[in-house]
Amino acid sequence: MSAEIKEKTMTTNVAILGAGGNMGRRITRGLTGNPDYSLRLIERGDRGRALIAEAGNTHIEQTEGLAGADVVIFAVPDKISRHVAAEIIPLLDAGTSILFLDPAVIAAGRVEERSDINCFVVHPTHPPLYGLLGEADADARRDYWGGGLAHQALVFAKAWGDDAASDGVEALAMAMFAPITRSHRITVHQMAMLEPALTETLANGCVAIIKEGGERVVASGVPEEAVRDFLMGHLQIGIAIIFEQLDWKLSEGAALALEKSKSELFREDWHAIFDEDRLQASLRAITGGD
The missing domain is CATH 3.40.50.720 (NAD(P)-binding Rossmann-like Domain)
Structure with a gap:
C-alpha cells in the first residue's frame, strides 16, 4: 500500500x-x-x-x-x-x-x-x-x-x-x-508544551485554585450566589483585559493586587514546568509511570 x-x-x-x-x-x-x-x-x-x-x-x-x-x-x-x-x-x-x-x-x-x-x-x-x-x-x-x-x-x-x-x-x-x-x-514537543504543561498543569491548576478560593469565601459566610456572580463576572473581564480582548486596562488597585499576587501565590520558578526534565516526568506519569 x-x-x-x-x-x-x-x-x-x-x-x-x-x-x-x-x-x-x-x-x-x-x-x-x-x-x-x-x-x-x-x-x-x-x-x-x-x-x-x-x-x-x-x-x-x-x-x-x-x-x-x-x-x-x-x-x-x-x-x-x-x-x-x-x-x-x-x-x-x-x-x-x-x-x-x-x-x-x-x-x-x-x-x-x-x-x-x-x-x-x-x-x-x-x-x-x-x-x-x-x-x-x-x-x-x-x-x-x-x-x-x-x-x-x-x-x-x-x-x-x-x-x-x-x-x-x-x-x-x-x-x-x-x-x-x-x-x-x-512539532510533537511543542504540542506537549501546550498539553500537559501550559493547559493541564498551569491553566487548570490556576483555575482549580480560583474555585477553591471561591469556596473559602462561601465558607466564611458570603452568600454562594453572590460569590458565583461576582467571581464569574470578574473572571470574564479579567481574562478579556489581560489577554487584550478589550481596549481597557486594569485599575491601579487591581494592577497592584495582581503584581503582589505573583509573589504570594506562585513560586519564583513556576515556569520550570516547561523545562525538559519536568515535562518528561509529567509525560511519563500520564502514560503509566516507569
Missing part, C-alpha cells in the same frame, strides 16, 4: 481503536456519513461494544479491522496507549498511518518507531473562550468541549514518516473534529 495521498474520489479505510469509548464515539459521529472515509470500529470491551450498537453501528474484530487499513486511530486512554501501540504497530501493513489523539505517549518516547509506517499526533484546541460568543446557535454556544456544534482549531504534528501522507491525515483529523476553523502544524 502506498503512503501517498489518495485521490479525493477514493475512500480512506479508517480503523478506530477503542471505538466504544468517549473519544472513539466522538470520532465516529464526526466521520459517519462522510463518503471519503470507510470506518472500522474496533472495540474489545463489552460495554463499549454495547454503546457502539446503541448508536446503530457495528464493531469489527481487530484482525479484520486492521487488514488494509489506511489510517489507524488510537482512541485509547493515555495510560494504556503504549501497550496498545506495542501490540498493534507490528501488525500493520507498510505505508499505514497511525494517529494519536494526545502527544503524551509519543513525546515521552513510549512508542517504538517503525520506519515503514507514518505516525501523526492531533489534538483539538476545544472551542475558544470568546469564540463561543460568535456561534449563531444557542446549543453551539454551550459546546465547551467541542462535540461537533461549536468551531474549534487543531494542532497537528508528524512524529515520523512520509511527508506526503500528512495532508491526507490532517484532512481526516479536521473531518472527525469538525467544524474546524484552522489546523496549526507544530
